[in-house]
Amino acid sequence: MKRQAEAQIAKKKPKMDDDLEYEPDSEDERLTNAGVLFPHKFNIDIPFARSEWADIVRTTLEVDKELKPTVVRRTLEAKDGVLHVTYEALEVRMLRTVVSSFFDMLLLTIDTIKAFGEQEQLPA
Amino acid sequence: MAKIMGFEGSANKIGVGIVDEEGNILANVRHTYVTPAGTGFLPKDTAKHHQQHILGLVKDALTQAKLTPQEIDALAYTKGPGMGGPLRSVAVVVRTLAQLWKKPIVAVNHCVAHIEMGRLVTKSQNPVVLYVSGGNTQVIAYSLKRYRIFGETIDIAVGNLLDRFARVISLPNDPAPGYNIEQIVGQKFLELPYTVKGMDVSFSGILSSLEDIARHQLAQGKCTPEDLCFSLQENVFAMLVEITERAMAHCGQSEVLIVGGVGCNERLQEMMKQMVEQRGGRVCAMDDRYCIDNGAMIAWTGMLMFKSGITTPMEDTWCTQRYRTDAPEVLWRDD
Numbered sequence A: 001m002k003r004q005a006e007a008q009i010a011k012k013k014p015k016m017d018d019d020l021e022y023e024p025d026s027e028d029e030r031l032t033n034a035g036v037l038f039p040h041k042f043n044i045d046i047p048f049a050r051s052e053w054a055d056i057v058r059t060t061l062e063v064d065k066e067l068k069p070t071v072v073r074r075t076l077e078a079k080d081g082v083l084h085v086t087y088e089a090l091e092v093r094m095l096r097t098v099v100s101s102f103f104d105m106l107l108l109t110i111d112t113i114k115a116f117g118e119q120e121q122l123p124a
Numbered sequence B: 001m002a003k004i005m006g007f008e009g010s011a012n013k014i015g016v017g018i019v020d021e022e023g024n025i026l027a028n029v030r031h032t033y034v035t036p037a038g039t040g041f042l043p044k045d046t047a048k049h050h051q052q053h054i055l056g057l058v059k060d061a062l063t064q065a066k067l068t069p070q071e072i073d074a075l076a077y078t079k080g081p082g083m084g085g086p087l088r089s090v091a092v093v094v095r096t097l098a099q100l101w102k103k104p105i106v107a108v109n110h111c112v113a114h115i116e117m118g119r120l121v122t123k124s125q126n127p128v129v130l131y132v133s134g135g136n137t138q139v140i141a142y143s144l145k146r147y148r149i150f151g152e153t154i155d156i157a158v159g160n161l162l163d164r165f166a167r168v169i170s171l172p173n174d175p176a177p178g179y180n181i182e183q184i185v186g187q188k189f190l191e192l193p194y195t196v197k198g199m200d201v202s203f204s205g206i207l208s209s210l211e212d213i214a215r216h217q218l219a220q221g222k223c224t225p226e227d228l229c230f231s232l233q234e235n236v237f238a239m240l241v242e243i244t245e246r247a248m249a250h251c252g253q254s255e256v257l258i259v260g261g262v263g264c265n266e267r268l269q270e271m272m273k274q275m276v277e278q279r280g281g282r283v284c285a286m287d288d289r290y291c292i293d294n295g296a297m298i299a300w301t302g303m304l305m306f307k308s309g310i311t312t313p314m315e316d317t318w319c320t321q322r323y324r325t326d327a328p329e330v331l332w333r334d335d
Helices: A002-012 A051-062 A092-116 B043-065 B084-101 B110-122 B158-168 B177-183 B204-218 B225-251 B266-278 B295-307
Strands: A040-047 A072-079 A082-089 B003-008 B013-020 B025-032 B074-080 B105-109 B128-132 B137-143 B146-152 B255-259 B282-284
Touching: A040 A051, A040 A092, A051 A072, A051 A082, A051 A092, A051 B084, A072 A092, A082 A092, A092 B043, A092 B084, B003 B043, B003 B084, B003 B110, B003 B295, B013 B043, B013 B295, B025 B043, B025 B295, B043 B084, B074 B084, B074 B110, B074 B295, B084 B105, B105 B110, B105 B295, B110 B128, B110 B137, B110 B146, B110 B255, B110 B295, B128 B225, B137 B225, B146 B225, B158 B177, B158 B204, B158 B225, B177 B225, B204 B225, B225 B266, B255 B266, B266 B282
Parallel strands: B003 B074, B074 B105, B128 B255, B255 B282
Antiparallel strands: A040 A082, A072 A082, B003 B013, B013 B025, B128 B137, B137 B146
């Protein structure tokens, strides 16, 4: 069931921009020991060209809490320019919904950094 | 001179505005998400629309105001009320820009922003406010550091009624269904429920009646869509005028300010003016640049808050779909 969930999610991942690489964690003991109450899990590590951008993205996305904390759990960590994201959920459907929403907000944040993060905007 | 950039995206309009501390509006750009006739806008699609347009609007606003990001002193955004997905999309951009540009954030109440923009543009001091839009219908007066709600809808907003009626008869949503209803009013008045409840109003029964009339009388050719639009406007605007007059009498005010998208409606303004002038007062109304949701109203209210020392820590810059008008403390008014 877990593999099915992750395979399902993998197909829905949006295409990443050039300066990002998708690098999923392989399974390890921590995953196989996932709690009974949250059987479905998703994680992704997102490297950024600059360390400060990972911190900015984490701060931006951390503020909005999950709408249903009793059935979905999320952790965000920024370390050495990599954003580590973990989701755990009771149901595959729920996991797909929250991960999809997370990616929408992630891409919006990244687009904002690309538009305004590099240089001063000059008047026309 | 301080300048603030405001972001508004609580419903189907995404807007970015820039104002200075004297109340000059340096930029006010906006884009509306328009759906096909007979349909309404849904939160997910609306959020996607806002995500696609917001960064372009930020650039356009800076260009229009001839400013660089470093000349902006703070960023204001709509904390609520509104649709969840669209609100969060705007807040995410604001948080990111605040960190990139190293500027503070001011979280603004959408309803209070309409009031403050109305007061700025019409130069009214202490009016009774009728706030009418697709998401809100309230009669508000300022008292003791709060915008107090004296009367309101107990179910759907009047703009919601107008928009859903437009769907029933398949009027286009461009530029706005309420505007299109206003353009095709007829001559024959049809009886509809008049549901004023003291200071409050109810609109859901009126919508059901209209759906029933449209299904039967319209199908039999006993009336036209124009007659329905005429009757709807006369009926619900009279209700709004009545509760506003009751608030004027109760508070002893002589000015009425109409804000919100439905406040653009010239028939509503006309009916309100008739009532207020009979009472020896003045109606303050605006056109679609400021009545309809816009970024400048958030920027201006953010400016008033910013100058009163109010900023919002990053961890508190979340959004809420329900944020009552009387919740924020109005620290920027001395009266």
